[in-house]
Structures are given as C-alpha cells and as structure tokens.
Amino acid sequence: xxxxxxxxxxxxxxxxxxxxxxxxxxxxxxxxxxxxxxxxxxxxxxxxxxxxxxxxxxxxxxxxxxxxxxxxxxxxxxxxxxxxxxxxxxxxxxxxxxxxxxxxxxxxxxxxxxxxxxxxxxxxxxxxxxxxxxxxxxxxxxxxxxxxxxxxxxxxxxxxxxxxxxxxxxxxxxxxxxxxxxxxxxxxxxxxxxxxxxxxxxxxxxxxxxxxxxxxxxxxxxxxxxxxxxxxxxxxxxxxxxxxxxxxxxxxxxxxxxxxxxxxxxxxxxxxxxxxxxxxxxxxxxxxxxxxxxxxxx
Amino acid sequence: xxxxxxxxxxxxxxxxxxxxxxxxxxxxxxxxxxxxxxxxxxxxxxxxxxxxxxxxxxxxxxxxxxxxxxxxxxxxxxxxxxxxxxxxxxxxxxxxxxxxxxxxxxxxxxxxxxxxxxxxxxxxxxxxxxxxxxxxxxxxxxxxxxxxxxxxxxxxxxxxxxxxxxxxxxxxxxxxxxxxxxxxxxxxxxxxxxxxxxxxxxxxxxxxxxxxxxxxxxxxxxxxxxxxxxxxxxxxxxxxxxxxxxxxxxxxxxxxxxxxxxxxxxxxxxxxxxxxxxxxxxxxxxxxxxxxxxxxxxxxxxxxxxxxxxxxxxxxxxxxxxxxxxxxxxxxxxxxxxxxxxxxxxxxxxxxxxxxxxxxxxxxxxxxxxxxxxxxxxxxxxxxxxxxxxxxxxxxxxxxxxxxxxxxxxxxxxxxxxxxxxxxxxxxxxxxx
Numbered sequence: 033x034x035x036x037x038x039x040x041x042x043x044x045x046x047x048x049x050x051x052x053x054x055x056x057x058x059x060x061x062x063x064x065x066x067x068x069x070x071x072x073x074x075x076x077x078x079x080x081x082x083x084x085x086x087x088x089x090x091x092x093x094x095x096x097x098x099x100x101x102x103x104x105x106x107x108x109x110x111x112x113x114x115x116x117x118x119x120x121x122x123x124x125x126x127x128x129x130x131x132x133x134x135x136x137x138x139x140x141x142x143x144x145x146x147x148x149x150x151x152x153x154x155x156x157x158x159x160x161x162x163x164x165x166x167x168x169x170x171x172x173x174x175x176x177x178x179x180x181x182x183x184x185x186x187x188x189x190x191x192x193x194x195x196x197x198x199x200x201x202x203x204x205x206x207x208x209x210x211x212x213x214x215x216x217x218x219x220x221x222x223x224x225x226x227x228x229x230x231x232x233x234x235x236x237x238x239x240x241x242x243x244x245x246x247x248x249x250x251x252x253x254x255x256x257x258x259x260x261x262x263x264x265x266x267x268x269x270x271x272x273x274x275x276x277x278x279x280x281x282x283x284x285x286x287x288x289x290x291x292x293x294x295x296x297x298x299x300x301x302x303x304x305x306x307x308x309x310x311x312x313x314x315x316x317x318x319x320x321x322x323x324x325x326x327x328x329x330x
Numbered sequence: 331x332x333x334x335x336x337x338x339x340x341x342x343x344x345x346x347x348x349x350x351x352x353x354x355x356x357x358x359x360x361x362x363x364x365x366x367x368x369x370x371x372x373x374x375x376x377x378x379x380x381x382x383x384x385x386x387x388x389x390x391x392x393x394x395x396x397x398x399x400x401x402x403x404x405x406x407x408x409x410x411x412x413x414x415x416x417x418x419x420x421x422x423x424x425x426x427x428x429x430x431x432x433x434x435x436x437x438x439x440x441x442x443x444x445x446x447x448x449x450x451x452x453x454x455x456x457x458x459x460x461x462x463x464x465x466x467x468x469x470x471x472x473x474x475x476x477x478x479x480x481x482x483x484x485x486x487x488x489x490x491x492x493x494x495x496x497x498x499x500x501x502x503x504x505x506x507x508x509x510x511x512x513x514x515x516x517x518x519x520x521x522x523x524x525x526x527x528x529x530x531x532x533x534x535x536x537x538x539x540x541x542x543x544x545x546x547x548x549x550x551x552x553x554x555x556x557x558x559x560x561x562x563x564x565x566x567x568x569x570x571x572x573x574x575x576x577x578x579x580x581x582x583x584x585x586x587x588x589x590x591x592x593x594x595x596x597x598x599x600x601x602x603x604x605x606x607x608x609x610x611x612x613x614x615x616x617x618x619x620x621x622x623x624x625x626x627x628x629x630x631x632x633x634x635x636x637x638x639x640x641x642x643x644x645x646x647x648x649x650x651x652x653x654x655x656x657x658x659x660x661x662x663x664x665x666x667x668x669x670x671x672x673x674x675x676x677x678x679x680x681x682x683x684x685x686x687x688x689x690x691x692x693x694x695x696x697x698x699x700x701x702x703x704x705x706x707x708x709x710x711x712x713x714x715x716x717x718x719x720x721x722x723x724x725x726x727x728x729x730x731x732x733x734x735x736x737x738x739x740x741x742x743x744x745x746x747x748x749x750x751x752x753x754x755x756x757x758x759x760x761x762x763x
Contacts, residue, residue, distance in 0.1 A: 175569065177594065247559075
C-alpha cells in the first residue's frame with residue numbers, strides 16, 4: 033500500500049512538472065502550427081534567469097520567501113522579453129511556410145540560444161536551492177516529500193485551469209479559437225492574427241520559462257539542461273495529441289504514472305518505458321489521444 | 331633570344347664575400363627552435379560535464395603546458411617542453427555525442443596533423459574512439475574515462491590510459507564499506523544508464539557480494555544520463571531502507587540527486603557512497619550530510635599526497651583559477667606528465683623520437699605525478715594502476731572535512747595483468763575475505 037502511495041505521489045509530481053513544460057509547447061503548436069524545437073532552450077533561459085534573480089535577491093539580504101516571487105518574475109521576464117523578440121524578429125518571416133521548415137528554423141534558434149546562454153552565464157553550474165527546502169517536508173507513509181513538490185502540483189493545476197478559462201471563457205480565447213480553426217477566415221473577419229500569434233508565443237515562452245524557473249531550485253543549473261526536456265515534452269504532447277491542452281494533461285499523467293511505476297517495480301525498463309507507451313498510442317491513434325478526425329477544408 | 335640560352339655572369343669578388351659572410355652567419359646562428367609537438371586535447375567545454383570535469387581538465391592542461399614550456403615544473407620535469415620541444419595544444423569540445431567525437435578525432439589526426447591526442451571523459455566516447463585510434467595509428471592517451479572494457483576486451487597498440495579504471499573505484503568502495511560499516515546488510519544503487527554507470531554498479535555489486543555473500547540489494551536504479559529529476563528514484567531508494575546507497579553519478583546529475591535527496595532525508599537514513607563525489611564537494615559542501623563516503627577516483631584533490639609536484643601544482647592551479655584542482659584536473663596532469671616521461675625516455679638525450687619509439691617507451695612506464703607515482707602495469711603496459719582513497723565527510727565549523735580516511739595500495743584494488751575485472755573481483759575478494 034505504501035509503495036502504491038509512493039508511485040501515485042511520484043507520478044503526480046513528475047506529471048505536474050511535465051505538464052507545465054508541455055502546455056507551452058502544445059499551445060504554440062495548436063495556435064501557430066509551429067513545433068518549437070527551441071522550447072527546451074526557453075526552459076533553460078527561465079532556469080538561468082531564476083538562478084540569477086533568486087541569487088541576487090538572497091545576496092541582497094531580503095526575506096527568503098521572496099525567492100518564490102523571483103521565480104515567477106524570472107518566468108515573466110523571459111516571456112515578455114524573449115517571446116516577442118523571437119516572434120517579431122524571426123518567426124513572423126516564416127508564417128505560411130511548410131511546417132518542416134519551421135522545425136528547422138526553431139532548431140537553428142535552439143542552437144543559437146544554447147550558445148547565447150553559455151555566452152551570458154558561462155559553463156559553470158548555478159545553485160539556488162533555498163526555495164526547495166524553505167517550506168519543509170510532509171510525511172506520506174514512510175516517505176517524506178518537500179512541500180515544494182506541492183507548489184509544483186499547485187502551479188500545474190493553476191496553469192491548466194487558467195489556460196482552460198482563458199481559452200473557453202474569455203473574448204480573447206474565443207478569438208484565438210477562431211484563429212486555430214481557420215487563420216484566413218479569422219483574418220477576414222477582422223481578427224488581428226499577428227497580435228494573436230505574438231501573445232500566444234509570449235505565453236508559450238512564459239510557460240517554458242516558468243517550468244525552468246520552478247525546476248532551478250531542484251537541480252544545478254548547467255548548460256544543456258534544456259536538451260533532455262524537449263524530448264520528454266514531445267513524448268507528452270505526441271501521446272496526448274499535438275495542440276491539445278487536455279491531451280497534454282493526460283499525456284503528462286500517463287508518462288508520470290508509467291515512469292513512476294517502472295522506477296518502483298521494474299527499474300531496468302525505466303529508460304524506454306515512456307517510449308513504449310508513445311509507440312503504442314501512435315500505433316492505435318496516430319494523431320494522439322485527444323486529436324479527433326476533422327473535416328477536410330476545400 | 332632562346333629561353334635558357336642566357337648564361338649566368340661570373341660572380342664578382344663582392345658577391346663572393348657576401349656569399350661567404352652569409353654562409354658563416356647561417357652556420358654560426360643558434361639552432362632554430364624545434365617545431366612544436368602538437369597535442370589534441372579533447373575535454374568537455376560545454377554541456378553538463380563542462381563545469382565539474384571538462385573545464386578543470388582544460389585549466390589543468392593550460393597551466394601545465396605553459397609551465398612545462400617555460401621549464402617551471404619541478405623535477406623530474408624541469409626540462410622545457412617535451413625534451414626541449416615546445417608543446418602546442420589544439421582544444422576540442424567533447425560535447426555532442428560519440429559520432430561527433432569520432433569525426434573530431436579523424437579531423438585532429440588527418441587534417442590538423444597532431445602528434446598525439448589526450449582526451450575523453452565519457453566512457454561512451456572512449457569506447458567509440460578506441461577502434462578509430464588503431465585505424466589511424468596515432469598515439470592517444472585516455473585521461474579520465476573509467477570503463478574497464480577498453481584494455482580488457484582488446485589489446486590496442488596506440489592507445490594508453492594514464493588513470494586507473496573504474497574497477498578500482500568500486501573494489502575500494504566495497505572494501506571501505508565493509509571496514510567502516512561492518513554490519514552492513516542492505517545496499518542500493520543509483521547509477522547512470524550507460525557504460526560508466528553500468529560497469530560501476532556491476533563491479534560494486536560483485537565486490538560487496540564477494541565480501542558479504544548475504545548482503546541484500548534493495549534496488550538498482552539506472553536513470554538516463556542527464557535525467558535531472560530523481561523524485562521517484564529517491565522514493566524507491568528510501569522505501570528499501572538500505573544501509574548504503576552506491577552512486578557513480580557525476581556532474582549535474584550528482585548535484586541534482588544530492589539537492590533532491592537531502593531535503594527528503596534520504597541521505598541521512600542511508601549512507602551515500604559517491605565514487606566520483608569529490609567534484610561535488612567544492613560547491614555543494616553545505617548540502618552533503620556528515621558520514622557521506624566520498625571517492626576521488628584515486629589520490630587526487632583533497633586526497634592528493636604532500637609531494638613536491640603537488641606542492642607546486644595545487645597552489646599554481648588555485649592561484650590562477652580561484653578554486654583548488656579537482657580529480658579531473660589531476661587526471662589531466664597525469665596524462666601530460668606521462669606523455670612527457672615517455673617522450674623523453676624515447677628521446678634518450680638524442681633527437682626527436684619517432685612515434686614508434688614513443689609508443690615503445692610508453693609501454694609499462696612508471697612516472698611521478700602530483701598524485702604520486704603512476705605505473706602502466708596492466709593491459710600489456712597500456713593501462714595505469716594507482717592507489718586510491720576513500721573518506722567520510724564531516725562538517726566542522728561550516729567547513730567540509732574528511733574523516734576515517736583509508737588508502738588502498740594500487741595492487742590491492744586493481745586487477746593483475748591479464749585478468750578481467752569481473753572475474754578478478756569475484757575470485758580475489760572471496761579469497762581475501
């Protein structure tokens with residue numbers, strides 16, 4: 033029983049972390065049809081910015097609790113600065129082009145950002161461990177979990193509901209849905225598609241950076257931390273269905289559960305367990321669990 | 331006028347004088363500086379392994395080559411360069427995977443025409459490079475990677491390793507555990523899922539089972555290299571309540587594991603044993619719980635002996651880079667000093683030796699290093715053995731110190747010539763029990 037509780041707890045924590053990363057990726061694809069290979073670099077950018085801000089905050093002798101605000105500020109900063117910069121400076125020149133070309137463009141961006149990070153922060157590792165242990169632990173059976181893991185779960189729930197509310201309950205969401213369904217038609221109806229793309233990409237960037245910022249206290253922030261992330265995020269969104277938010281949530285939960293169960297019961301298969309699930313889903317539902325057949329446009 | 335029909339005018343007396351003077355001047359000029367000995371140095375300059383491994387190794391190469399060229403290294407290395415020949419470094423980033431490294435190696439040898447290559451931290455890269463070294467026939471020294479397979483599964487001619495392989499780390503770790511924790515009953519492992527992690531765990535498990543046949547393994551976790559998130563693994567480790575958690579983690583993975591396991595109390599309930607932990611002790615000093623067992627893959631870093639070379643190397647490095655040298659820095663020093671020793675032995679006071687002569691001199695060589703004497707005693711004279719040290723951490727007045735230090739002689743923790751590590755571990759440790 034204790035083991036099953038541990039499997040469930042570990043799965044939910046891991047799934048929450050994955051969902052925050054994958055939500056931004058799937059949002060950008062859903063609206064803009066861009067499979068953003070640079071998403072992992074934006075995650076890394078969030079982690080480095082968080083490390084710098086939290087470090088500066090604590091060195092300044094401010095209250096340690098304020099370091100959580102610094103994590104959020106880091107995500108917002110990256111989203112507001114890097115998002116529009118990339119969208120206006122690069123991506124807007126590629127709209128309407130083949131999706132494969134966009135993959136190549138964002139891959140090039142990924143390489144540039146990886147080097148830019150090294151240029152700014154060097155290759156040394158950064159530690160900002162304070163937020164991780166600050167809130168203490170909770171006991172779950174024989175195991176102990178940091179309250180910070182609860183913060184991560186809370187953040188994922190807030191992100192999920194905020195996106196759902198924003199997409200389905202607001203005027204902006206309705207306009208965005210129109211753009212998702214038919215960009216040209218939405219444009220002829222007077223919707224400013226360019227603005228929609230700009231906001232969407234900034235939002236996607238903020239989510240990637242938020243995931244990086246929330247991860248920074250649990251790892252040493254080193255060059256290359258975004259590389260593995262993009263592979264995992266792809267697995268999640270492919271399982272759930274590219275462009276689907278509920279799909280990303282379900283995909284993250286499935287990956288979290290499968291990985292956690294593998295670690296506890298069969299650690300030797302952990303490495304490929306996620307990809308077995310991905311292959312099975314693709315074999316039976318090639319477009320993912322949450323993407324349904326749609327009428328062909330003439 | 332036909333081409334070639336014009337005859338050369340007879341030289342004037344002035345011309346003769348000029349010719350004579352120039353000949354004399356050339357004959358009496360000091361001999362030209364010999365061409366540099368080009369060494370390709372391959373180490374991680376980017377990626378997760380750069381900070382704790384690659385950059386310290388590069389720093390070590392830079393400071394040593396500059397000092398060697400200036401003749402500032404203490405005896406027996408006081409002669410400048412390699413027997414008077416300056417050393418020139420060509421730096422290559424080890425990041426990017428094995429395919430890229432094979433291409434880089436080919437480029438170093440065939441286009442950049444290096445005289446030797448020193449490199450490779452990743453065991454995966456070492457295994458990929460080994461057959462290419464024999465194909466291209468270029469003297470190559472592996473300075474840090476640990477997988478024992480290189481010289482146990484083949485007999486390369488052009489390849490040498492100037493540091494001991496991972497069997498030493500894990501045999502010594504098993505001996506240390508049974509000595510300082512004689513009542514150990516349950517062990518667990520968390521190692522990266524590639525050559526280094528798998529070999530390390532297999533060697534440790536075999537060694538400790540040979541010493542304590544009834545020991546129970548609660549779990550062996552093998553997460554992907556650079557996984558970064560170890561929440562479920564920490565839970566699985568804690569669930570089994572092992573006495574010892576063995577890990578050969580390094581770099582960012584080691585940091586992340588410590589940062590995630592310590593707040594959950596996992597490394598207090600169980601004693602962590604980090605075979606390559608020395609690299610994390612500089613920046614994570616405040617995080618590592620008391621009693622953690624730390625290895626440095628030999629007598630390096632804080633475990634290095636108080637000899638003349640170390641008294642020179644450690645402060646010289648620290649003055650320049652602000653941090654003391656860690657074990658990859660010592661491993662790089664071993665490779666460069668091994669090359670210098672072999673070169674000068676082959677040279678024997680004469681002209682520049684050929685590669686064949688250096689290879690012959692390198693086989694089975696013994697030489698002094700800041701970590702003490704090194705001997706290429708196994709792998710038909712191509713693989714080094716060295717003593718090693720383990721100790722436990724104890725924070726005193728906010729400073730990380732090491733207690734219960736135990737040193738193991740090279741012959742006790744390295745397999746003898748011709749033996750495979752796995753077979754030797756089982757037979758020798760059972761006999762020594």
